[in-house]
Amino acid sequence: PAAAADKVTFGTNWVAQAEHGGFYQAVVDGTYAKYGLNVTILPGGPQANNRLLLPVGKIDFYMGANMLQAFSSVVEGIPTEIVAALFQKDPQVLIAHPDVETFEQLKTRTLFISKEGLASYYQWLVADYGFSENQVKPYTFNAAPFLVDKNSAMQGYVTSEPYAVEQQGGFVPKLFLLADYGFDTYATTIETRTELVKQNPDLVQRFVDASIIGWYNYLYGDNTKANALIKQDNPEMTDAMIAFSIAKMKEYGIVDSGDTTTLGIGAMTDARIKSFYDKMVQAKVLKPGIEIARSYTTQFVNKGVGKELAPK
Amino acid sequence: MTADVNAPAPQTDAPLLALRGVGKRFANAVTALDGLDMEVRQGEFLSLLGPSGCGKSTALRLIAGLSEPSEGRLDWHGEEQARRAAGQPSIGFVFQEPTLMPWASVFGNVHLPLKLAGIGRREAEPAIAEALELVGLSGFRDAYPRELSGGMKMRVSIARALVTKPRLLLMDEPFAALDEITRFKLNNDLLDVWRRLGCTIVFVTHSVFESVYLSSRILVFRARPGRVVAELAIDPNQPRDEAFRTSPEYAGLCRETSQALARAMDPR
Amino acid sequence: MTADVNAPAPQTDAPLLALRGVGKRFANAVTALDGLDMEVRQGEFLSLLGPSGCGKSTALRLIAGLSEPSEGRLDWHGEEQARRAAGQPSIGFVFQEPTLMPWASVFGNVHLPLKLAGIGRREAEPAIAEALELVGLSGFRDAYPRELSGGMKMRVSIARALVTKPRLLLMDEPFAALDEITRFKLNNDLLDVWRRLGCTIVFVTHSVFESVYLSSRILVFRARPGRVVAELAIDPNQPRDEAFRTSPEYAGLCRETSQALARAMDPR
């Protein structure tokens, strides 16, 4: 019964786009409602605004970008944790002009990297691959400087920037998904307050389950209504862009690959998180000794929810 | 309007204010006044005469309370003392410069002191009209200061000082920018006001003739440091009119004053 | 410095400038001048006399070229015409208000016209010192305008007009703010300057006595609309000194002028 539905707000970290598709799907196809939830999606923006709203209780669930942020929450003593990871691979990609053949060659290019990127994965690139900070120029979420400078590469989401580059630059860029080179964080997580996990695990479980089902349906079912809602929330979005994003998510197995074939979408494993943390310590992105166990819980995932919705 | 120049003068001998050993030194080390002793008496018409830069304006500002003496003191007497203690001095001041508010019309400028006393536009209207009539500017009530000639600005300033009918009127060369005929007329009008209101007037002027014609007493200043070097008393009950102006007595008084002024200018 | 009051006056009869049917109407519809006809002659000392607000300052500004007549025209003659065509008018102007630059010292203010003519501080020094000496302000060269008395400011303004030794000197009530003794002294000094430089002076004053003492010709204005209603010529070769000031001839001229002024004020 709709009247009894729990009102929850889910804050994303960017404007509405296909990368949030599963959540919109669960809203429009009534999955959340079926799980007794009345979900409002609060889109984010270029500034990661919504993140601080989680610990102070203004929102109930937040779409985290990757594990690094969850680790720094532990460092700063912020009582939030990850309860599901919708993306098995971080879509973070380095986009290069077509003449670049190998990952190694990027070391000789100018790289447009955002400040957040520089503070996170780029440190790992420096430590593990010998990239240098000197080759970096600021990436301001605009691909024009990259298009103009033929001797450069830039960061991006595999599902997003390459589309603009193809359209405007008129060429198909080379893409190097960081996840494929060892940056094995989970991405597009669901974070919530530790207190909520303790006191109302049922609510959390319902949200996680419904979201996972939403994702299955978005990827493999009829997603037109979800896309319509995305476009309503973000009038800049076009069908072509959405189609491109979905194709890339599938092509690179962003959502559904690896562990998900057995554990279902949203899967998280201790081993994977530990491995990532160790790499980051190695790269001096993080300090050793962080109680990473406090940054997540696997109690709500790995249950194979919705697996039946995936094509065989 | 013709002045009733034969009405009795309001002067009494009661002191209103005494300056005792007053000195004024400015920040740039100029000593404008030094050891100034003078008295202002209730109801008198006192003129201050002296060379340019001798400290007349400075003395007037001290009397008005606009600046503090560096040494010496000012003693207020009688009724005025009580008034001042109660924070209700009733002073009209005509500055040496017109000092008009550029954003207000002639009417607005003259209205100002009444407005500050809480009297609204409508209520103040007759008094303002009368004051403007007195200085001959009835036709310019809606003009702005920058549209006036030098003498007209000064007349607005005079009207503004008179409109409140103050008990003490301090005037710093009010008529310097006026032609002689206007000046003569205003001289008579001022005497009339003085007699009617029974107010006290301290009047700075450069004109020996004017000072003799108007005053019941004249103080002659010398310069740097400024102080009083001569005093002349003129019978306040002497009618001031064209007859007086052409009388040998007047000529004699003028000569006497001129000589005092000449001595003040070359005191060595 | 004593003025050589007996030197021959520089006057000639050659016309310098003629105003023909000049009218001036301001934006607020006040007609300051209407049908003004007057001449300025080469080397004369011309005084303009008239009631407050009659358009004397306006006429002076028209002569200086600071404003344009609404009707009628100004014709320059002789040498001056050529000069003006070449863009080198040599005019000194004493405004009715001191008009000093608040950010410059007395020295800086007097230096201004020389500086504008490209004469540096050092080079200008003697001329500035002389001008300040003339107006009795040698001791105040480093003072700022706000530290001066009203009369002192006006004297700085006079010094500034004289320092360039202009060929045409326009003075708008320059001595109104000065005591009589300073005024007499400056009267003589001005006559001396006039004779020595052989310049032309147009002098606005309110003092009948002053105008008679100084001028070779007096024009009396009436008000609204302003125009010339009387003209008096005074022998320019008549020495101007204390003897003249006390002569019956002087008294007669003054009376005559006063009457003209009185008529101007009540022309109906």
Place this chain on the structure above:
Amino acid sequence: MERSPFRWLLPIGVLALLVAAWHFIVTLNNLPPYVLPAPGAVLETLIRDRAVLFGSMLVTLETTALALLLAVAGGVGLALIFASARIVEFSLFPIAVILQVTPVIAVAPLMLIYMSTDSAVLLCAWIVAFFPVLSNTTLGLNSVDPNLRDLFRLAGASRWQTLALLRLPTALPYFLGGLRIAGGLALIGAVVGEIAAGSAGQGSGLAFRIVESAYRLNIPRLFAALLLISLAGILIYAVLSLLSWLALRRWHESEIGGPA
């Protein structure tokens, strides 16, 4: 010329010249639209996307107007408090400076904790816009003609009367100057506020259109949005200049002789 109606043609002519130069730079250098779109393309986009863009512009203009209003209230209000005594001004100005130099981009997320998105955007715009009003008004309030101040003192004017009848009119030209600065700042304040704290999605302002267009490399649209902001800025400036002229033309040197 100064007074003729043709004077309005001049700035328009200059702008037209600028647009022409822009056009030729693009076509002669064969610049791709993602580097610099041609004016024609921008105009086309503007017309095509007018519904979305004008809607967003209205949102932004609303914020701007409100922020400017509050900046005037706040700036003048603070200036009045400061005007009570030099010592108050001296003690409190550092706080105003702190407000001015706080980068709203950085604190916006913190604001969102305590207030709604709309209020946060408004606060951002206000912070950016209030200081020029405050600073110029304070300067004006302190620039009173000393003779007039004496006059008021003598007439027994209360502190309040001196303020209302002397200091405020004196400050008016300065205030209006500050207002002209604040007008543009309120506009960019609104834009920056929207970027920093604004909700994305429907009903949001021009900032969002800009960020999203940039991200999608839809540069003609970005320029269309910038164009609208520029037009809004000029409009605001023109209105404030007119206001200034109306208020001062009868007495202040800066406005005698026609609106700037």
Place this chain on the structure above:
Amino acid sequence: MERSPFRWLLPIGVLALLVAAWHFIVTLNNLPPYVLPAPGAVLETLIRDRAVLFGSMLVTLETTALALLLAVAGGVGLALIFASARIVEFSLFPIAVILQVTPVIAVAPLMLIYMSTDSAVLLCAWIVAFFPVLSNTTLGLNSVDPNLRDLFRLAGASRWQTLALLRLPTALPYFLGGLRIAGGLALIGAVVGEIAAGSAGQGSGLAFRIVESAYRLNIPRLFAALLLISLAGILIYAVLSLLSWLALRRWHESEIGGPA
């Protein structure tokens, strides 16, 4: 009091009071550091991370100083061009307004195409800071005493002399007022410029520290950086006020009677 050395204690006292209030708000409400860190925690962070933070502050201050200098040059320069005639001012002011209202955040990427990061940051800071200087200086240049203007005209002063000896001194108090506004704006301009176009990593300015701290949710450090910005802002304002006092104390009403 107005002149005593203790007057300096007052603003410091007010600030101390503010910090105390902040402290009590945090402790009484038991606010977690990620909502609002206590002043003590901020100070601690400041001291602990002083090497990094002060290094960054120097970078930002350098940009600020340069931007302010260029804002003065550009603002006064434009004002001088505008001053040549009302009609020029009228024709070109729209362009200045367009510059003012251009959101640097949006155009920074385009700048990056053509210039180095440092220049882009500088340009951003300049765009933010130049307008108050321009606007106030223009106002000042147009506020000349008409009598003095006549005097200059009569003395045959050239356009250039009138400008240098009359209009510029008249404009000085207005200009200095604009400068005080521009000082703070140059600082936030530098920060915003750094955010929009600035380099990251080592040797970068405070903006990067802020973004980095926000990313890591290290809010005490974010506040430490904000604190440094505030201090820098106050310092800049104090220096500019002193400058203003030195330049005007002998003749302008606003500064007679002690520095503000």
